[in-house]
Amino acid sequence: MTRPAGEPGPVAGQPRPVLEMRAITKTFSGVTALSDVHLAVRPGEIHAVCGENGAGKSTLMKVLSGVHPHGSYEGEVRFEGEPVAFKDIRAGERHGIVIIHQELALVPQLSIAENIFLGNERRSARGTVDWNGTYREAIRLLARVGLREKPQTPVSELGVGRQQLVEIAKALSKEVKLLILDEPTAALNDQDSAHLLELLLQLRDQGVAGIVISHKLNEIRAIADSVTILRDGRTVETLTVRHSPSAAPELSEERLIRGMVGRDLDHRFPDRTPYRGEDAGRIALAVDGWTVRHPADHRRTVVDGVSLTVRRGEIVGIAGLMGAGRTELAMSVFGRSYGQYVAGTVAVGGREVDTRTVPAAIAAGLAYVTEDRKRYGLNLLDTVQRNISLASLPGMRRSDAGRRNGVRGFVDEHRERRIAEHYRTSLNIKTPTVAERVGRLSGGNQQKVVLSRWIHTDPQVLILDEPTRGIDVGAKYEIYTVIDALAARGKAVLLLSSELPELLGMCDRIYTMAEGRLTGEVTRAEATQEVLMRHMTLRQMTENGS
Template sequence: MSAPILEMRAITKTFPGVTALSDVHLTVRPGEIHAICGENGAGKSTLMKVLSGVHPHGSYDGEILFEGEPVAFKDIRASERRGIVIIHQELALVPYLSIAENIFLGNEQARGGFVDWNGTLRRADALLKRVGLREKPQTPVADIGVGKQQLVEIAKALSKEVRLLILDEPTAALNDDDSAKLLDLIVELREQGIACIIISHKLNEIRAVTDAVTILRDGRTIETLTVRESPGAQAELSEDRIIRGMVGRDLDHRFPDRTPYAGEDAGSPALSVAGWTVRHPVDHQRTVVDDVSLTVRRGEIVGIAGLMGAGRTELAMSVFGRSYGVYVAGEVAVNGRRVVTRTVPAAVDAGIAYVTEDRKRYGLNLIDDINRNISLASLPGMRRRGVVDGHHERSVSERYRKTMNIKAPTVFEEVGRLSGGNQQKVVLSKWIHADPEVLILDEPTRGIDVGAKYEIYTVIDTLAAQGKAVLFISSELPELLGMCDRIYTMAEGRLTGEVTRAEATQELLMRHMTQTRSTKS
C-alpha cells in the first residue's frame, strides 16, 4: 500500500462558544477518491478550510502532513503552491470575464511584465480539452451553464499543478447528465494520479466513485470505510450503512408518517393559479411560464417536478410578488379570494410565503444573526409603539431555535457561520412565524444531509397537518414521491401532467417531464 499523500492528525478547531472539530483524523492516499460524509454541522467544510489555509496554521490544534512533510499553511495561496486546491460549492468565477481569464485569474501568464494572451489562450484551450469542455477560451463564463462552470473550476485547479483536489458539494446544483459527466472526470483524474476529496450528501454518487469514506459526526471522526479493497466491500458500503454512521442511528423510514388535516375546510382550494404567463426579464420575446393553471388545497402538499430550465423557479418567483420576469397574464387566488401580488409585500400580505432555492443570496442576511433573520418577515407584528420590541423578538427567535433544533449556542450567532441545514431551518422559521396560508418551497433540502432532511420533512408535514397549503418544488423525484399528495410536471414553461400519489412513479414523472412541444405534437 502506498504512503499517504495527506495525513491530518488530531485536528481541533474552536469558535466562540462552539467546538467545530475535536481530535479529527483523516488519511488520503495518492490517486484516491476519498469522500467525507456527515450531517450539516458535522465539521466537513471546517476541516477542509483548515486543510486549505482558510483557517490558517495557529488557529487550530493538530498536525497536517502532506507528501510526508509537516505543513503549516498561512493562507489559500500557500496550500495551492503545494498542489492542494479547493473548489467551493459557491463557484468563485467572475461571470463577465472569459473562461481563459477565469482559469488564470491571480495566476496570469506573463511575459516581460505583460499578459501573454496567445500563451494564455493556448494553455487554456489545452486545459479545456483535458476536462472535456469544447467551449472556446474567449467565451464569457456568464454564457455557459453551471455544469460547464464546474469544469472550468477544475481546469483552473489543473492549471495550478494540483496534487490533491477538494470538491465541496460539486453536483449539488447540477442535473443528472452534468453530474454524471463531472463524476466521470473525477474518475479520470484518479487514473492520472490526482487524489480527490469529495464532500457530498448524494450517497448514490459516493458509492459509485469513491475508494474510501470518512464519516464525521458532531465534529469527531466516527470511522473510515474502504470501498475497493475486497470484492464484497461495495456491498458493505450501502446508503443505510453510511447513514447509520452519520446520524448514529438507522433511518428505517426516510419520510415521516403523515397526519392528514382534519379541519372543516379540508380539501378546499387554498392557492389557485389560472392562466399564469410570464416572459423572460431580458428577452421579452421568450415565454418562460406559459399559461400555467394549478391548485393547492388546504392541508395538501403538491409537488412540481421538472428538468433544469422547465420553469419551476420562474413560476414560483413570479407568483410571489412578480419577483421574476415580465408579467403577461394570469390570476392568483388565496382561499377562494382573488389577490393581486404585484410586489413581494403584497404577496406576503395575501398569505403567500416563498422559501427560495438560493437561501444564501435571497433567503438570508448572512452577516446578521439568527434573531434578526427570523423576525424579518414579521416585523410589523413585533412593533410596540412604533418600535420593534426586542424582548418579544428574542423570545420568538429563541423558541424557533429550540423547536427547529437550530444548532447554535445563542440566537445572536451570525447566520453565515451556520451549516447549510441550520441556515435552511432559519429560513423556514422566518416564514412559519409569518403564519402564511400558502408556503412555496423551492428545493428546500438542497445541499442538506439526510438527518436534517428528515427534520425539515417533519416540519413540512406538521404545517400541512395544521391546514397550510404547501407547493413543493424539488429536483429529487424520490423526495417528491415520498412527500407529496399530488405532483404536477413542467417542461418548457408549461404544465405537462398531473399525477396522484397512488399512481406516481419515477418513470411516469420522467415521461411527463420530457414531454416537450415537439414530442407532444
C-alpha cells in the same frame, strides 16, 4: 474493510498516505467544530468525506487548505510524508493542495483564460502578461477537462456546470496533487454531474488524488475509493472500498446513513398526520391561466397558461426537468418576482388577491422559500435573529408607550429575540446563540432559519422551492417533519423539487411541467418515478413525433 475511529494506520498492501490529518481539533468562540479528527488519503484515490450538515466536513477542508491557518487549530497535517503548516490558502496551493468551494470563486466579467490564471499570470520576459502563452496554456487545460469554449469567452456566458470545469482547469494550472471539491454537483443537472464525475475518475487515473464532500450518496458509491464519515465534529469510521472488494457491499446508502446520523432511517419520510379541521379539503390556493414571459426576451413564454389548486392541509408537488418553468411559476406568483406578467389570476381561500408585489403577496397569505437561500433567502452577514424577523418587521414595532418613554429604535428587540429563540428550539436550529451570524451555520440550519421566517408570517399557502437542496439526509428528515406539521395545521403547501423520491414520499398530488406548461396531474396512489418522468417529457415527446 472498515477501520474504527482513531488515527489511521498503514494497511498491508496499500501505499502510504499522501495526506494525513492527525487529531485535528478546531473551535469557534468556544464551540467545538472538530474534535480529534483523523483523515488519511492515499495516492491516486478519490476519498469521500460525508456527514450531516454541521458535522465538520467543510471546516476540516478549510484547515487542510490553509483557509484556517496553522495555529488556529490543534493537531498535525502531513503531506507527502512531511509536516506542513499553511498560513494561508496560497501556501497550500504551493504544495499542490487546491480547494474548490461550493460557491465558485470566479469573476464573471473576466474571460475563461483570465480566471484560470488570475493571481498566477503567465508573464513575458518584459514583465507584462504573455497573452499568447496564456491562451495556448488555457486551451490545453480546457481540453484536459473536456471544455470546448474559447479561452476569450466571458465566464458570465457559461452555465454552472461549465464554470465548475473552469475551476478544475484553474486548479490544474497550479500543478494540483490533491484536489478538494466541496459539494461539486450540488447545483448541476444530471448530465453535467455525470461529466464532472467522469472527469474526477480520469484525474484519479492520472495520479491526482481527490477529496470530495457530497450529500449525494449514490455519487459517493459510484466514484469513491474510500469514505470517511464524520458526525458531530468527530471521525466515526473510514470505509475502504477500492483496495478491498469485499467491503463494497457494505457501502450501501443505508450503511452510510447509519454512520452519518447514528441510527437507521427505516423511513425516509415521517408519518403524515392529516388535517382534520372543519375546512379540510377546501381550496386554499387557486392559480388560473397564469402566463409569464421571459424578463429579457419578451417573445419567449416561460409559464404558459398554468392552472392549479392546493387544498387546506394538502401537500402538492410540482415535478419537472431543468427549464420546465417551476421556479419561474413560483417566483412570478409570489409578488411577480420574475418575468413579465401576461395573464392569470391568483385566489387564496376562494377570494381573488393582488400579488403584484412581494408585500402584497405576503399580505394575501402567501410565503415563498426560494431554491437559492444564499442569494435570495438570507442576509448571510446578519444574525439568525434578524433573518427570522425580516418578513414580519411591522409586527416587531415597539409599543407607543415605549417610544414615548424615549426608547430608541422601532424594532422591539426583546420580542424579536424571544421569537427567534422559539424557532431555534422548535425547529432544532443548531447555533450557539440567535445572535450568531447566519453565514456561519450549516446549510440545513440556514434552511431552517428561512423556514422560521416564513412560518412566523402565518401564511395560508407556503411555496417551497427545492427546500432540501444541498442538505444531508438527517437534516432533510427534520425539514420534512416541519412541512408535515404545517400541513397538519391546515396550511396548504406547494412543493417544487427535482428529487422524484422526495415528491413521491411527501405529496398528496403531483403536477408535472414541461417547457412552461402543465403536462399532468397524478395522485399519490398513481405516482411512480416512471409515471412522473413520462409526464415530465410528454410535450417534448409529442413535438418530436414520438
